[in-house]
Amino acid sequence: MNELHLETSPYLLQHANNPVHWKAWNSTSLAAAKEKNQLIIISIGYSACHWCHVMEHESFENEAVAAVMNAHFVNIKVDREERPDIDAVYMKAVQIMTGHGGWPLNVVALPDGRPVWGGTYFRKEEWTDTLEQLQKMYQLAPEKMVEYAEKLHQGIEAISIIQKEGQENSNQQLLVENLVAKWKKSFDWEFGGMARAPKFMMPNNYHFLLRYAHQNQDNELLEFVNLTLTKMAYGGVFDTVDGGFSRYSVDIKWHVPHFEKMLYDNGQLISLYSDAYKLTKNPLYKKIIEKSLNFVNKEWKTAEGSFYSALDADSLNEKGHLEEGAFYVWKINQLKELIKEDFELFAQVFNINSFGLWEEENYVLIQNQSLEMIAELNHLSLTELATKKKNWEQLLYTEREKRTKPRLDDKCLTSWNAIMLKGFVDAYKALGDQEYINSAIANANFIIKKLWSQEGNLFHSYKNDTSSINGYLEDYCFVIAAFIALYEVTLEEKWLHDAKQLTDYTLEHFYDVKQAFFRFTSDKDDALISVHYETEDNVIPASNSVMAKNLNQLGIYFNNSYYEKISQQMLAILLPNIDYPSAYSNWLDLSLTLSEQNRELAICGPDATEMNTVITGLYLPNVIVAGTKKSSQLPFLKDRFTSEKNLFYVCQNKTCQLPVEDFQEMITQLSWKS
Structure with missing residues (x-):
């Protein structure tokens, strides 16, 4: 058991029993690298990541790989969801080095944290060979690695700066x-x-x-x-x-x-x-x-x-092994057994055919036609087919719940x-x-x-x-x-x-x-x-x-x-x-x-809440709404409430039209086309 057993992150806990001497990212771990003058392996992923699991199984659970990592490196595991700041910085480095990024994200850095090499998923042999070469280089020619790290660090800094040229008076x-x-x-x-x-x-x-x-x-x-x-x-x-x-x-x-x-x-x-x-x-x-x-x-x-x-x-498959998508996919014989006499119609709706076939005789349910079209082809009413679809999904749900669920x-x-x-x-x-x-x-x-x-x-x-x-x-x-x-x-x-x-x-x-x-x-x-x-x-x-x-x-x-x-x-x-x-x-x-199409709306009056429910139920993406059914000190609403009637104030860029009581007139005023 390594230091990750002290963490609460599900991703870090997944690696707590690896033979790799993983540490979490903290000041103690970083200080240890400087004190020992050792390169740092920074390995970043998240709990639901398939290829993170694959690399863990192939490399981080392997005693020989762990021996290479433990001998010469300070090994730090990072949950990118807990530490998006660390992930963002090292992702930039890998994108500069390789032209792409993703997870797992694996970086080797100098003892001060500046990266010198990185990538995403690596096969076991490639991973260990590279680590051994990097360690040898750090022993024999550390100045070359420091020089590269300095250039790479300059590149990271450069892409972190937001360019400010050309913003004035642009249309x-x-x-x-x-x-x-x-x-x-x-x-x-x-x-x-x-x-x-x-x-x-x-x-x-x-x-x-x-x-x-x-x-x-x-x-x-x-x-x-x-x-x-x-x-x-x-x-x-x-x-x-x-x-x-x-x-x-x-x-x-x-x-x-x-x-x-x-x-x-x-x-x-x-x-x-x-x-x-x-x-x-x-x-x-x-x-x-x-x-x-x-x-x-x-x-x-x-x-x-x-x-x-x-x-x-x-999730666990029928053999008890972790497999991508095992919880969600179906074999044709399973579907026939569940759906019975409706299978042919079910197969039309969810493409139990070459269109819906994935791999290993597994089907992933997918529609490519509307229910209206399929109902018409099969001389059914839309209501009848929709009811059948709902019942099929309930059957599949009940059966699927018997499987081992994906990890949470x-x-x-x-x-x-x-x-x-x-x-x-x-x-x-x-x-x-x-x-x-x-x-x-x-x-x-x-x-x-x-x-x-x-x-x-x-x-x-x-x-x-x-x-x-x-x-x-x-x-x-x-x-x-x-x-x-x-x-x-x-x-x-x-x-x-x-x-x-x-x-x-x-x-x-x-x-x-x-x-x-x-x-x-x-x-x-x-x-x-x-x-x-x-x-x-x-x-x-x-x-x-x-x-x-x-x-x-x-x-x-x-x-x-x-x-x-x-x-x-x-x-x-x-x-x-x-x-x-x-x-x-x-x-x-x-x-x-921020364009001329935008409007602001103040709804003021005893029925403001009810009217606001109607308005927010409409698709009015160009409208910023405020409202009150009592006197308000909010600057946008101040001195606009009256208890006698409901008033609508339509404004644009701090200029307001006269308040109106009529709902439809207010809707007309909100239009950017008016």
Whole structure:
């Protein structure tokens, strides 16, 4: 047993019995490397990562490999979900060295932490041969390694600096139009998404594209977004048996997932499908929202109102061995036995044919036709087929529950919980289910009670009734966004004041005036080899882009020009430097919010809450909403309430029209086309 048995991270605990003398990342481990003048192996992964498990089994459980690692290296294991700051810095290094990244992420560094070599997954022989060569080089010619480390470190520093040229007087609307036109060239018009594999869902991309298509009346783009959402909903990345999305698809048709399920994906996708449902009223989207939230509540929700992090890609197969996707796949004879006389129809719906076949005679359920089309072909009513499909899924669910479930990552991360909280809020806006808002409020109260300290800082992780790790910018930005979202549906100003308090904390401890962006780590944390400014939107939007949107919205509510100025400055610097629009979609969304199309709405009067429920149920992405049914001191609402009648104030860029009482007139005023 190594030092990892002292940790709480499920990923680190998975490695606690490896013969490798693993240590956790801490000051003692780092000091040991300097004291012994030994190279450091920094191995980064996460609990649901399939290839992390493969490398563990092949190398880290092997006595001979462990002997090489233990003889000459200080071996440090890192859970990237607990320490995204460490992961970000060493990921940059590996991307500079190899041109790509991923997990497991394996780096060899000098005793001071500066990297000299790295990559992702390695086979056993390649891993040990390389380590032996690196150790020999460090013994015989350490100055060469130090020289390389210095150059690599300069490269890491260079890509961490945000370029500021060209931001003055740029036409932001034209820039966004050109970027969207460029983006369209990479669309997959058969299956949706981008025309490449693997395919990640990238919910923020489609959140922006849906909004852009709607506000620019681009019907072709709207058709593409709906094609993408429909094909993702058809599976296999969506688990039609029990709800919830896997992390990504290994193929171009969204068929075979990398089977791990992550909280952050599901939270964002629920928000996306909720927005799409508000616009289209597509019943398929409603089903996706309901089934996914049912899955989240059943598998991840805790008695405290928090949410666990993930389910593993691997699970035990019939032979008792860990196998990717074992819990989810089906053999044809199993399906025939369960479905019986309906099997032929079932096979049409879920492609028990060459289209749905994966490998080893395993099928991953996937639709490629609508139920309407299949019902018509088989002379059935849509209701009849939909009922059959629901019954089949229940049969499969009951059978599947007899299998060994994938391993659960039972830590609760603040940022991911806040993303899920917002998913519940957005689902409530779309579907009006009171249970959804109850879950959101319970989660918000959990964050306040367990993850927000008396000193004002957030913690990043929670497990076994203990909060740990000082929060990162991602924790603050997503909690602030979630609290703003809660205000939008409850109109309780407490949530805005909490959001403002956290915002002021980030400005004090994360904001870099010189760079004009927020650091990923607090000024209270120990420095790493390089400062990280997260600006690229990935599977999760960049913490800086989320923070910029928060500042803009809170700036309007609190009439705080300093907030708004920082937000506008961040966008002005970044927008002219965007080359790949898919990596900056949240910034592009902010550009729409800062455009002439945006509106602010104040709902004031005794029926404000009820009217707000109607308004937030509409797809109005260009509207920032506030409201009150009593006198309010919130600057945006001050002196606007009257107890005699309901008034709507529509504003644009701090200029408000005369208040109106008529609902339809207010809706007309909100239009960017009026």
